[in-house]
Amino acid sequence: MAKRNETxxxxxxxxxxxxxxxxxxxxxxxxxxxxxxLRQNRTQLREExxxxxxxxxxxxxxxxxxxFAEATSIYDSYVAALETEAFEALQAYARNLSERIIxxxxxxxxVVGIVLLLRDVLARSLFAKYQTDFNKxxxxxxxxxxxxxxxxxxxxxxxxxxxxxxxxxxxxxIRELSTPVLQVRExxxxxxxxxxxxxxxxxxxxxxxxxxxxxxxxxxxxxDITGVAAMDLTVANNLVQTxxxxxxxxxxxxxxxxxxxxxxxxxxxxxxxxxxxxxxDLQGGIEQAERLLGYKVEKLAEPR
Amino acid sequence: xxxxxxxxxxxxxATFQAALSDADLNQxxxxxxxxxxxxxxxxxxxxxTAMDVMDSFASRTLREIAHMIRLRGAETVIxxxxxxxxxxxxxxxLTLEGVxxxxxxxxxxxxxxxxxxxxx
Numbered sequence: 047m048a049k050r051n052e053t054x055x056x057x058x059x060x061x062x063x064x065x066x067x068x069x070x071x072x073x074x075x076x077x078x079x080x081x082x083x084l085r086q087n088r089t090q091l092r093e094e095x096x097x098x099x100x101x102x103x104x105x106x107x108x109x110x111x112x113x114f115a116e117a118t119s120i121y122d123s124y125v126a127a128l129e130t131e132a133f134e135a136l137q138a139y140a141r142n143l144s145e146r147i148i149x150x151x152x153x154x155x156x157v158v159g160i161v162l163l164l165r166d167v168l169a170r171s172l173f174a175k176y177q178t179d180f181n182k183x184x185x186x187x188x189x190x191x192x193x194x195x196x197x198x199x200x201x202x203x204x205x206x207x208x209x210x211x212x213x214x215x216x217x218x219x220i221r222e223l224s225t226p227v228l229q230v231r232e233x234x235x236x237x238x239x240x241x242x243x244x245x246x247x248x249x250x251x252x253x254x255x256x257x258x259x260x261x262x263x264x265x266x267x268x269x270d271i272t273g274v275a276a277m278d279l280t281v282a283n284n285l286v287q288t289x290x291x292x293x294x295x296x297x298x299x300x301x302x303x304x305x306x307x308x309x310x311x312x313x314x315x316x317x318x319x320x321x322x323x324x325x326x327d328l329q330g331g332i333e334q335a336e337r338l339l340g341y342k343v344e345k346l347a348e349p350r
Numbered sequence: 351x352x353x354x355x356x357x358x359x360x361x362x363x364a365t366f367q368a369a370l371s372d373a374d375l376n377q378x379x380x381x382x383x384x385x386x387x388x389x390x391x392x393x394x395x396x397x398x399t400a401m402d403v404m405d406s407f408a409s410r411t412l413r414e415i416a417h418m419i420r421l422r423g424a425e426t427v428i429x430x431x432x433x434x435x436x437x438x439x440x441x442x443x444l445t446l447e448g449v450x451x452x453x454x455x456x457x458x459x460x461x462x463x464x465x466x467x468x469x470x
Contacts, residue, residue, distance in 0.1 A: 256433035263453060290445045291436040296429070296452040296461075 076189040081129045083175060084168060092121045095160075095167045104159045107151045116143070117160075124164060128193050133200050140204025148205075148212060157205045158198070165194045225251050227258035233265040234335050235297075238328075240273030248284040255288060259297045266338050267292055268331040272303030279315050289322055298338060299323060302331035353378050355385055360392040361462060363455070368400045375411040383418045392424050392466065395458045399430030409444040416449040425450065425465065429458040 084091065096117050099105055105113050120143070127136040144157070172190060176183035225247070228236045237255055259267065269288070271277075277285070289299040301324045304312070312319065325331040336343060353374065356363045362385055364378065382394060396412065398404070416426035427450045431439070439445070452458040 252437060253433065256436055260433055260453065263457070287437075287440040290440040291433075294428075294431045294436040294439065294446060294451050295433065296457055 076186055077128060077193070080172065080186055080190055081125055083172070084125045084128070087171060088121065088125075091167055091171055092117055095121070095164050098163045098167060099160050102159065102163065104156045104163075105152060108147070116147070119143075120160075121164065124161075124168075124197060127197050127200075128190075131193065133196060136197060136200050137204045140201045141208045143201075144205045144208035148209060154202070154205060154209070158202045161198045161201045165198060168194070221247055221250050225254055227254055227262075229262050229264070230332070231336065231339065231341070233263060233339055234332075235259065235262060235264040235267045236270065236328075236332070237267060238270045238273065243274060243277065243281050245280050245284065248281050248288075252284065252288045252291065256291055256295060259292060259295045264297050266298050266300065266335040268300045268302055268328065268335050270303045270328045270331065271301065271308065272305075272328065274303075274308065275305070277308050277311055282312055282315055282317050286317055286321060300325055300331045300335055302326065302328050353381075355382065357389055357391070358459075360390075360466075361459070362386065362389065362391045362394045363397060364394065365397045365399075366401050368402055370401075370408065372407055375408060379411055379415050379418070382415055383422065386419055386422050386424050393462050394419055394424060394426045395455065395462075396426065396428050397430045397455055397458075398428060398435075399432070399454070401430075401435060402432065404431070404435050404439050404444065406442065406444055409439065409446060413446060413449055425462065427452055427458040427461060429454050 096114060099113060099117070100110075105116075108116070123136060123139045127133060147157075169187070169190065172186055173183065176186055224241065225237070225239065228238070230236050235255075235258055237251070237258075239251065243251070255267065255269075258264065269285075285301070289301070292299045299322075301322055303326075304324060325334055333343070353367065353370070354365050356365075362382070364382060370378070385391070386394060394415075396415070401408075412428060416428075419426050428446060429452045431451065450461065452461050
């Protein structure tokens with residue numbers, strides 16, 4: 047009990063003293079205690095968690111053995127994260143885990159779901175352990191809750207980031223597949239474009255073509271846009287830029303297959319067609335390319 | 351920074367290093383033309399393979415070099431522009447219009463050979 051006439055720090059009430067005591071019992075102390083409890087009861091708590099996962103019908107894409115194996119490593123990583131507060135390691139683990147389970151068809155809500163279930167299972171065990179000391183329980187939860195929430199957050203974000211990375215990778219693969227740069231003769235490349243060109247695809251096309259020119263030492267490129275229905279200003283400009291950039295690498299570009307609509311668009315937009323070498327169709331374009339390269343194609347016999 | 355200029359018969363070959371300052375470029379402009387005069391060269395190849403970025407000043411300087419050298423009756427060929435650099439250049443509208451370009455040194459020399467053959 048404090049004396050009234052002393053300095054402000056000493057005129058504390060009993061309640062204040064309790065709070066002071068709490069602050070002196072550093073969070074790390076409490077965390078250590080809680081981590082010890084979670085480690086001691088590892089087997090039982092993990093089992094409880096797996097039961098809840100199955101009850102809630104999560105991770106249905108995985109077998110019981112797989113769930114158990116993953117649950118073990120997640121549990122251990124969870125407790126380690128609580129202990130060390132090293133969330134970068136946890137994030138790396140989450141991405142690693144995601145890399146494994148995304149191809150199995152596991153969804154975001156399942157991953158978030160199981161982490162929250164684990165948080166609940168562990169919280170309940172803390173309630174059970176400290177039920178006789180309400181103040182202590184509060185302090186333990188003060189230490190546990192922020193860390194547990196941060197873990198849930200980290201794992202969810204890690205999972206989503208991995209999904210986004212996979213999607214981007216697949217999109218990139220699709221885009222590359224759909225714009226092949228083909229060598230049909232020495233120093234002659236053909237780039238047949240089919241479908242819709244958006245600014246991003248147009249850019250990717252240009253990059254692929256320029257790399258192809260360098261790799262194949264092409265002197266002439268025929269870009270065929272027969273398969274392109276429409277073109278807006280951005281893409282039209284991109285086409286002109288592609289022609290100009292190719293010239294900087296020493297290659298001449300012939301554009302073939304302009305539909306009447308696209309021809310109209312280009313004229314309306316005011317694209318400087320003097321900069322573009324155009325020929326009606328792909329056949330004509332290849333023939334001109336061969337002439338430019340010094341080839342002469344002669345028919346020697348009738349087809350058999 | 352000194353830009354090495356080599357003589358290969360009637361052709362001078364200047365090899366740009368990465369990161370040339372504006373002062374370097376100015377120096378090179380004068381230096382190259384002087385060399386063309388001194389050796390009575392018929393062509394200059396400027397190899398920019400090592401340049402990973404080309405700004406508007408460098409681009410303008412290259413065009414000016416080509417113009418000045420043409421006034422001495424010689425041809426200029428820029429070689430070795432990297433795909434990424436070419437892409438960035440055209441986006442900025444730097445097209446090096448009026449200046450001959452080739453993929454690399456070998457192509458540049460082949461181009462000049464053709465040109466000299468037809469004009470001889």
